[in-house]
Amino acid sequence: MRINAFRRAGPLAVIITIILSLIAAPDAMAALNGIDTSSWQTADVTCTVRDYDFAVVKLTQGTGYRNPKSAAQLTCAQNRGKKIGAYHYAAGGDPVAEADFFIAALGGWRGQALLALDFEMGDNPVYYSASAGDWIRSFVTRVHSVTGVWPIIYLPESGVWKIPADVRANCGIWPAAYATMLPTGWQSSPWHGGKFGETMRQYTSQGVLAGYSGRLDLNIFYGDSTAWDAYARGGPGSTGTVIPAPKPSAPASRQLTPKPVIRMDGRIGVETVSQWQRVMGTPVDGVISGQYRVNYRPSLYAVSYGRHQGSTLIRAVQRKLGVRVDGLLGPQTIKAMQRRLGVRVDGILGPQTALALQIALNQGRF
Known part of the structure; x- marks a missing residue:
């Protein structure tokens, strides 16, 4: 400004x-x-x-x-x-x-x-x-x-x-x-x-x-x-x-390495989602809301299954990744995340993907 x-x-x-x-x-x-x-x-x-x-x-x-x-x-x-x-x-x-x-x-x-x-x-x-x-x-x-x-x-x-x-x-x-x-x-x-x-x-x-x-x-x-x-x-x-x-x-390469903001445990809980929301500039409540119950997100623990209207955070992520914007954390969005994070692309939000996400978020980026 x-x-x-x-x-x-x-x-x-x-x-x-x-x-x-x-x-x-x-x-x-x-x-x-x-x-x-x-x-x-x-x-x-x-x-x-x-x-x-x-x-x-x-x-x-x-x-x-x-x-x-x-x-x-x-x-x-x-x-x-x-x-x-x-x-x-x-x-x-x-x-x-x-x-x-x-x-x-x-x-x-x-x-x-x-x-x-x-x-x-x-x-x-x-x-x-x-x-x-x-x-x-x-x-x-x-x-x-x-x-x-x-x-x-x-x-x-x-x-x-x-x-x-x-x-x-x-x-x-x-x-x-x-x-x-x-x-x-x-x-x-x-x-x-x-x-x-x-x-x-x-x-x-x-x-x-x-x-x-x-x-x-x-x-x-x-x-x-x-x-x-x-x-x-x-x-x-x-x-x-x-x-x-x-x-x-x-x-940044000459500065002290900052202490981790969130635990890097491969579990996407409230702490990780809150940091993800801060990095993406969306409201911070620690929950990915409006999702369907599915079995391909085993490492996601901070999620709500309300009216299936999608999440503001996920819409921001989808825009950044250039995929369909519907606010739903589905296989195509997860695959795009995996490509960005440099991990195996399988459409499953498991511990490896979660850990890569946490490493990026601890550096203030996605």
């Missing part, structure tokens, strides 16, 4: 911005630490967390969902003097209709909140399609044409390439990549920080902060409060003091 330190506004503006960044007072040079929230967190999360600089709150998804806790989360953050942002979760429908739904929901937050598009694989059939870049372009262009603000774009680090060059020329990016899934507090130099000259980076979903008992997404914004306000206002002349994104941290 950021690129370089700011929206690009022509050579002269860039030169002025660089000069300002060099002469700014030291206290204006500090990056900002913040959280992003949705209905998964409590309505008062932005009231209770004690130490943060900004909160980016999920406002809408698709063309029919609005976070019922968004107003409370935004209001509390603003009342405490924190910077605020609002994001739309892409559902892969008509991008202009989704943009209009988001804009309508902004209401009085327009001009006050930094705007963001959350473009990831969960519940978004366009993510793995060839039209992903066109969808992003249509959405951000519509938002800008109505509000005068270019949204920043959140997506997994592996998907940054999906953003067209002309979009990156206007929109900051907000990549997400986690070195480990271990609990952590604020980090001033997160793993891969500055890799893309990003505006902001999400570096964990396992943040632990005083005042909140659950885990939080933690982010660093590579700019000061003036830069944040300029993103929120948009329009000509909205420049702010920015700081260069830090140099990328050491490659």
Whole structure:
């Protein structure tokens, strides 16, 4: 959701911005630490967390969902003097209709909140399609044409390439990549920080902060409060003091090997499914739901056999694997998983496949 330190506004503006960044007072040079929230967190999360600089709150998804806790989360953050942002979760429908739904929901937050598009694989059939870049372009262009603000774009680090060059020329990016899934507090130099000259980076979903008992997404914004306000206002002349994104941290091969997040026992239970859901960016409940009872998944223990409507996690997996998307963990999906994991392809989810999956998930990948 950021690129370089700011929206690009022509050579002269860039030169002025660089000069300002060099002469700014030291206290204006500090990056900002913040959280992003949705209905998964409590309505008062932005009231209770004690130490943060900004909160980016999920406002809408698709063309029919609005976070019922968004107003409370935004209001509390603003009342405490924190910077605020609002994001739309892409559902892969008509991008202009989704943009209009988001804009309508902004209401009085327009001009006050930094705007963001959350473009990831969960519940978004366009993510793995060839039209992903066109969808992003249509959405951000519509938002800008109505509000005068270019949204920043959140997506997994592996998907940054999906953003067209002309979009990156206007929109900051907000990549997400986690070195480990271990609990952590604020980090001033997160793993891969500055890799893309990003505006902001999400570096964990396992943040632990005083005042909140659950885990939080933690982010660093590579700019000061003036830069944040300029993103929120948009329009000509909205420049702010920015700081260069830090140099990328050491490659993974040079870092300490992270401790395993889950037990590698060849049994896909709640622990493994929860980690799988985190890696795929889908809601985390530790259960693969909506399945049929079958005998070719002997190593799957966290499964429910409800209305056979399929699983959000499995739909995200199927999109990534390029197989039929129905949310059902059947033989063809398992075979595609086995090819990806480099194990025997037999369509049976047994201990060997489960162990290979756990090894990948412990590395934060699938």
